[in-house]
Amino acid sequence: MSQRALSFGMIAAAYERFRPGYPDELADLVMAYAGRPVTTALEIGAGTGKATRLFARHGVAVTATDPDPAMLAELRKHVPANVTTVRAAFEDLRPGETYPLVYAAAALHWTDPSERWSRMAALLEPGGVFASVGGPLRLCDPALEEAVTEARRPFIADDTIPAPDGTPSDAPMQWPGSELERSEWFRDVRQEVIPRRVVLSARDYAGHLSTVSAYLMLPDERREQVLGRILEVLPETVELSGDLTVHLARRIG
Template identity: 35%
Template sequence: MGMVFGEVADTYDDVRPGYPEAIADAVRDYHGGAPERIVEIGAGTGLGTRVLLRLGAPVTCLEPDPRMAARLAANLPQVTVHTETFEQWQPPERGVPLIAAALSWHWLDPATRNQRAHDALTPGGTLAVFGHTYGYADPAQSRAIDTALRTIDPEVTSRPAGWFHLDIAASGLFADVRAHTVDRDLALPTDRYLDLVRTFGPFRQHAAAQQARALAAVRALVDGFGGAIVLRLRTTLVLARRPH
């Protein structure tokens, strides 16, 4: 599933919302300054990488989809890109002081992701996991959009905001687990919102005919809302430390 985004790499890079600068500030404060090195898991086209670069440290990005990796390398030539999964990557013997994952934690093997991250960190190193939860400013619009998207996936369920906070804390491997949230509204006209929907993983799992039906239904709804929809975007950052 993690390879489906490469088919829409350019659209993904254009329409997916980036991350608030406050993410970098919170990571720096928690870590106690700039780390010597950062490794980012599932970097995509670099939306999270841009925030990590604000820390002023060299960044190595793991991105298994070659199409996403190519766009990432073109966007941010100053980073090192490895076209491999977190599971394939071999961390340096002494570990990494900061490992980050921006909207990619759910793509990792739930049975091993916390242990792998713990083992890849230096003692005292920082794990920074962050991502968006997409909501809607208008509850009526939210219900209508949800109904339309369920025409192609009646069983789809959404992970609760900050679910990875519980996942990381419940592993028992990390100390000083903290969560920060940033809320903001983002208005999108119909076509741009449809482009965003085209980049969602559950949407991309379905056949082209099913996708077309769902997009037509969503277009009619958003046009009926006045040609725009307001997303309520919650960005959650979870920070954790490998004990010494």
């Protein structure tokens, strides 16, 4: 696992404060796709539990895994009793108990691509469901987005994470669906989009950016400088597009 992937623990409280949660539509979509009751699930890279508490609210006993103890400590402050936590990276999970649902929320891109899908399949019951969800927050105003890009350019060329398999951002099937379609372990691959809009104060938007790995990897002084420059070009409040792209697939067998 890369150092960038392990950079979040030092700002676990900020991650919890500034990252948006997930809507009920996500759980409804996953449950409808499963087509049968889902009572247990395994979560990959749970972070502070934004998706954990969503599925827990829907009656799912979640086993939430994350390699970072600080993130898990924050998660435990916010989840109900039907959540079990395990400190482990995806690559360290060993087949044993299997689940009707394994999911990852804004975390799958941090996993090792070697044997990713055979490992995932080994954690699922035959016919079980894998779900992945993610989507960056982007300023709705193109001119404002360009102003922010120019403000951060001396510090960060690009704050996005490209698709691990090189799938273009305008491809009809986005990653990880592109990998799932090629996998011998999964079928019925589906891609859905849940529209999401978020309105934040400029300072809360800067707080959100401070939890993005591209900014976290900067030295403290430079991170403060770039966030200060971004604040200078922002109005008092900003509207953000945070559409969630959901990928669903069923384990063969």
